[in-house]
Amino acid sequence: MTKEIDARGMSCPRPVLLAKQALADAADNGLRVLVDNPDAAENLKGLGTSLGYAVQAAPYEEKDFIVTFSKGKPIETVVKESPVANDTYLVVLQGDEMGQGDAAFGKKLLEGFIYALTEQDELPTYVVCYNKGVTLTTLNDKTVADLNTLMDKGVQVLSCGLCLDYYGLKEKLRVGQVTNMYRICELMRSHPVVKP
């Protein structure tokens, strides 16, 4: 019997945490999770995909979403098949400056880094922004443009949802998707990480 979790009213990352535990307990029987916002649905899809499940998110009633995890590879198998990826890398943008020193100069350096990233022969698989790095996906026109260029080339751009919320930028996200700390943690342990 498919297990169901009603995670409506729960804040990030609790729905993901509950889903991960439920999948570990009953990986063969599938799972349905009810959530009340699209970011939670996206985060659950990311969790399911990373664990090898087929995942579908659909509107439920007026404003909720139901995320269905179908039988896929057991978690243990996926873990064994997910060593550190050597043919790709992850770029972490943890602030709005590059290095330490003059703030205005540091911002120009970071803008330059992201521009240079768009012209690399080997692109990252992911760009992850957290803490003040989320201003790069929201407020900074130049980095938003460059990150959009990267997305056009197949790079996934992710911003920490908690960070967007903390800095009051959740409604201002202009490129990429919202993610959570579990996904960030998983990506950072499974990819070579570049931190400018």
Add this chain to the structure above:
Amino acid sequence: MRTIIAFPSSHAAMEAELLAEDAGYACRLIPLPPAIHAGCGIVLLCEHSVILQVADLLAAKRVPTDGVYDKNGDTWHRRLDS
């Protein structure tokens, strides 16, 4: 076509970007293309259509520059009059 203005210092480049933005020109700093010079540096990338106005603005404000470059294909060419 891409067009950039080079500078003898990063301070001049940052001042130039502020002046150009304040004047309403769509310009931004990017890393110095290695094809121009192997060293470090930042240059001002501008719309080709406004490069002369921006160069005039910087000259009027006495911001030192180090050439205007146009990119054709993979090659950067310095304008002889810059």
